[in-house]
Amino acid sequence: MKNASLITRIARKTLExxxxxxxxxxxxxxxPFVACxxxxxxxxxxLVVTGIGKTALVAKKIVATLNSTGSASLFLHAADAIHGDIGxxxxxxxxxxxxxxxxxAEIKMLALLARQSGNPIIAMVTRPDCSLANMADHVLLTPLEREAGPNDLAPTTSTTLQMAMGDALAMSLLSLRGFKAEDFARFHPGGSLGKQLYLRVCDLYPANEKPAVGPQAGIREVLLEMTSxxxxxxxxxxxxxxxxRGIITDGDLRRMLSAHQDVSDFKAQDIMTASPITVHKDTLAIxxxxxxxxxxxxxxxxxxxxxxxEGFLHLHDLVREGLV
Known part of the structure; x- marks a missing residue:
């Protein structure tokens, strides 16, 4: 493959x-982190999170993570803020x-306006001696030696550190607030992830038929019930x-027919599996x-x-809901 060695070396160096x-x-x-x-x-x-350029994209991601884990937050673009959105x-x-x-410049101006309004300011910066850090009430340092790209230009390592610091904030807040799986499900009702956290057996089995026979039912009645x-x-x-009392599956019928020539006198209780595997209707589907x-x-x-x-839950029910 062309340039495989060079590409591999650059990728590994970036990650290192x-x-x-x-x-x-x-x-x-x-x-300082604990105080924040x-x-x-x-x-x-x-928590209003702001940035400009690449840090604005980082800010959006941090806001999304915070909101989804129970910490109310809002994204505010620094340039838009000083043109009216600070409201x-x-x-x-x-x-x-x-x-x-x-x-x-835009972020420093926004911080100055926030200070005048009495809003606490947290600065996430790479150096403690910068203007923004001096204006802030609290400082979160993301110490940076170099970006991963050539000439130390393109934001790579710096944005990685900012995203990681945002995750650390979100997870710490989540823990302090006792955020549970049930809370996560409330914020993520869509998709297979949400369904894993809220979908229960009782949401699925009522749509299925409810086959049942008595212990004295003959083989013909059992076959008709299973077929219908x-x-x-x-x-x-x-x-x-x-x-x-038990369950009869098509496998039970096949084994009975293979083992016996005459099955006319067999009853349901003769071929059923007693004490079958069951699930409570309020159990999570996952x-x-x-x-x-x-x-x-x-x-x-x-x-x-x-x-x-109460009924039957079939594997197809879970496949249909995207859990498989």
């Missing part, structure tokens, strides 16, 4: 430079200004109730999928609080 910078960033986490997290955690307002900043809001140099309900199985329940995979089966009998038969 950024990995080393992240290691140094880890070592820099201390009291506590300030944001106790705030009655939002978005409310009295209780905190301003997080991201700047590599800490000398960007098209689930490849039927539950065996006590006559006149929903008390589960947990039911784990059970299907572990047991290498394609359907589960759904039961209620007292163990009565």
């Amino acid at each position: 430079i950024e990995a080393e910078a992240l290691r140094r960033l880890t070592e820099s986490i201390g009291d 997290v506590n300030l944001i955690s106790h705030s009655k307002g939002r 978005m900043v409310q009295p209780d809001d905190i301003l997080l200004c991201i700047s590599k140099s800490g000398e960007t 309900k098209r689930l490849g199985a039927t539950a065996v329940v006590e006559t006149g109730s929903r008390k589960l 947990r039911a999928l784990d059970l299907l995979r572990t047991r290498n089966i394609s359907q589960l009998v759904v039961i209620d609080e007292v163990g009565d038969y």
Whole structure:
């Protein structure tokens, strides 16, 4: 392949430079970081994150992460802010200004306006002696030795550090606020990720047929029930109730037919699997999928609080919802 050696060497060097910078960033986490997290955690307002150029893109990502993990935040482009959008900043809001140099004119002007309004300012900068750091109430340092690209020009390592610092803030705030999987599901209802966190068995099985026969049902009745309900199985329940006795699958029928010439006298209770694998109707669907995979089966009998038969959950139900 053309230039394979050169490409590989450049890519590895880029990652090595950024990995080393992240290691140094880890070592820099201390009291100033803790103070920023506590300030944001106790705030009655939002965290307004601002930047310009590449740092504006970083700011947008940090805002998205914070909002999705329960910390109210807002993106404000520094250039737009000084042309009217600073009106978005409310009295209780905190301003997080991201700047590599800490000398960007628009961000310095925005910080000055925020100070005049009494909003606390957090500066995320690479040097502690820059103008923005001197204007801020708190400073988050992202110490930078060099960018990963040639001539130390294109923002690479610096934006990696800024994104990582934003993640560290978000995860620290998440932990302090006791943010749980249920909360995450509330903010992420769409897609397979959201479904893993909120979709339950009871949301799926009612759409299926509910095959059931009594213990004394003959083979013909069992076959007709399984065929008409098209689930490849039927539950065996006590006559006149929903008390589960067992399950009969198409595999059980095949094994019976292979082992016996005359099956005319067989009853459901003779071929059923007693104490079948079941799942409670309020179980998360993703947990039911784990059970299907572990047991290498394609359907589960759904039961209620007292163990009565409710229906069937089939692997196809989970496939249809995008969980597989």
